Amino acid sequence: MLDKTLLQTKCPVCRREKQWRQSKIIVGQNGLFVVYHKCAFCSSASLMIVSKSARAEEEGRLVAMEVLTDLEPQEVQSSLEKAPLKADDILDIYQETQEK
Numbered sequence: 306m307l308d309k310t311l312l313q314t315k316c317p318v319c320r321r322e323k324q325w326r327q328s329k330i331i332v333g334q335n336g337l338f339v340v341y342h343k344c345a346f347c348s349s350a351s352l353m354i355v356s357k358s359a360r361a362e363e364e365g366r367l368v369a370m371e372v373l374t375d376l377e378p379q380e381v382q383s384s385l386e387k388a389p390l391k392a393d394d395i396l397d398i399y400q401e402t403q404e405k
């Protein structure tokens with residue numbers, strides 16, 4: 306269900322092609338995916354958050370955003386377990402990013 310084009314991005318820091326074998330899917334439920342990626346070149350860690358659009362008129366569309374993190378995958382996992390992200394939250398963040 307993940308659109309491959311969403312994932313063919315470059316490292317946000319060093320702009321090199323990502324090595325996806327270094328990635329880890331942390332959450333895969335309710336149409337929400339969080340993919341952890343650590344750059345093989347500069348060691349920057351980022352989270353790719355992919356979610357189904359919550360807007361009815363865009364039913365079935367996927368939205369994706371990426372944020373840099375300094376957490377390890379296990380830490381991301383446990384913070385998500387404490388305060389689960391909802392698709393709506395992701396969409397808000399995504400729309401804010403688009404407006405800038």
Ligand SMILES: [Zn+2]
Binds near residue numbers: 316346347
């Ligand atoms: Zn990099």
